[in-house]
Amino acid sequence: MNRTIGLAHLSALHLSPPELVDAAAAAGYTSVGIRVHPATRGEAPYPMTAGSFMSAQTLERLAATGLAVRDVEVFTLDGHRGRNEWEPVLEAGAALGASVLNVIGGDPDRARLTDSLAALVDDARKYGIRPSIEPISYQPLDSIPAAGLLVGQTGCGIMLDALHFVRAGGLIAELIALPAGAVTVIQLCDGPAETPALPVPHRMPLGQDVNGSARQIESRAKRLAPGEGVFPLREILAALPGTPVSVEVPDVWAVEAAGTDAHLKHLHTAAGTLIGSPLKTEMETTS
Structure with a gap:
């Protein structure tokens, strides 16, 4: 598979966006995802509104390194926030040249979520951005089939996080059944078969909240590099050929033990090894 490798901000959320661009370039990545809006309550935001000093700094670093911004994150549709809240996020993403906005389906009212997402998708068109719903195993919208229905109803895309796909019991057949082009980004990571029992980190980047939840601790603080766990990553990649990673x-x-640079270089090497290793068929593995 011939794919470039991007870096999601969550891999080094303690780095500001301009710092992330430099670190990603040094580690060999070709694109970055940038957090322009908090994902959790109480999380300290980076000042990334369009036209801000940090946004301008980030653009300078992108130009100097040749990296691109593929996606920005994250906007949660919770049934209360609407156009007044998402418009600045779209503006911030457009200023960086992003084509995807990561959206979380946090509203348990599916009809209201669908209406809100449709309005967001419509508003995002003028910015050249496709809002992409991310099924998250501990959110109301947690499955690929549910996300696939929203693609047809609203025109949104899907952000596929390998961790949440596995933890929600996702099937490769569900990915194959999606409309062509529905998945806009594959977020690669790995992990054990079951959610591990992890201690709450004494410090979380930007003060993220994990609520004492094992799944949230794993999701935000302790994942494995691609190829170091048991997730069906090669099968996911094969089901979605050409989808950005x-x-x-x-x-x-x-990060505390080895430092950020070593962490990011290790992840890039691991992802490159995975992507360069083709999926073996049943016949090949038994011959």
């Missing part, structure tokens, strides 16, 4: 592996303990 972004490595999303937060590991607060690895």
